[in-house]
Amino acid sequence: MWDTFCSREPWPSSAGSEPRGMGLASTQPQPSLSDAEIIARIYSGDESAMAQLYDLYSHVVYAVALRVLSDSSAAEDILQDVFVQLWRNPQAFNASRGSLAAWLAVIARNRAIDQLRKKRPAAEAVDLDTVVSANLDLQNTAERKQTIEKVRGVLASMPAEQRAALEMAFFEGLTHAEIAGKTGQPLGTVKTRIRSGLLAVRKAFAI
């Protein structure tokens, strides 16, 4: 069910401008492939599969990086970096443990946070261990949109302090101590808010 999450069509774009078919490879319609099939083709050195993967998920990677860095040029560098790393090491993604879109979102976020903090890129082993899983079974674009809207709805319904703590941890990579210092909230409260915020996201998808 995971590999059906985002495997058939490009992600919806509010801007409505799909960057597809820019003159290199894959301007022809590609057959629908699952995440695992695309990764297998990439592993065999198939550049057209990489182009297909880019068409499907570049929005995800770029949007996360842009949100973290607020710099389109830096976000594009992260986009390049994430996809080149996947080309070099496609076996880093394990289809049995999550959707490729969510996995890429986490990888992009981690690299963008590293960039934000001017740290050296995280050791590759950390990325390899990144695991994304949740009980999702989305079959089409409408359901995927519904999922995204549901998560956005959960965030919107949180108390402002909790949403702020969660967003500072995720999009700014701040530690709970840094968040506590910034907001004046007790350390323990910040910790609990972050965890319960994530649990609220999970609960929205509980059967």
Added chain:
Amino acid sequence: MSAHEQFADDLALYALGTLGESERAALEAHLAQCAACRRELQELRGDIGLLGLTTIGATPPPHARARLLSALAKEPRVRMVSKQSRRWWLLAPVSAAMALAVVSILLWSQNNALRQDLAQQSEQSSQNQAEVERAREVLALLSAPDTVRVTLITKNAKPQPQGKAIYRQRTGSLVFLASNFAPLPPKKSYELWLLPTSGAAPIPAGVFKPDARGSATVLMPPLPKDLEAKAFAITVEPETGSATPTMPILLAGGA
């Protein structure tokens, strides 16, 4: 407060990569021993993945795609060598001669480096040989028909069927030891199943028949690497095994 409660909030920060150094060390020590917290960590990472998807909206600039594909074309890749070499032979003989000259120079310089490595590798090889020999001895012990397997139980208690699965997720390695299993009807076998934490369908992990003492061993069945196991279970199946388990489950145990 239980250990799980103590680490609950830290797990979320760890999943986000924002936990402090000292707390991270304590949590990692706990994670190494606690399957429940490892599963919770995986769930939290799933939650974080969903959070990342909420940013979707912005699209990368059009030139980014061409830039990426251009960069990929320059990437060295072993599995692309054969494709490129075919192109080489279609080119003029001069190009081939130049390529041979370059390769010769490279081989000459590599030869010197290889000589230096040879001594080190020879020593490493001896160590590897010793490890392989020891691994062979362990495998022979586990699989030899004359190996005696003794299950220790409370005095005077009736022996019960028991199975012990020894599983390493990273390599997909599994050893399963069965004891006190009842004899099977003709054309039937016991089958071991790995139940993935992800909730995916059970994965066949070996078919076996107990010997006269009720003992059996499953050694290194083909399993995917890096698959987190929630539990293992045993069912009775046709002699050649099944793709999906047939109820009832006779024995089960959580990882």
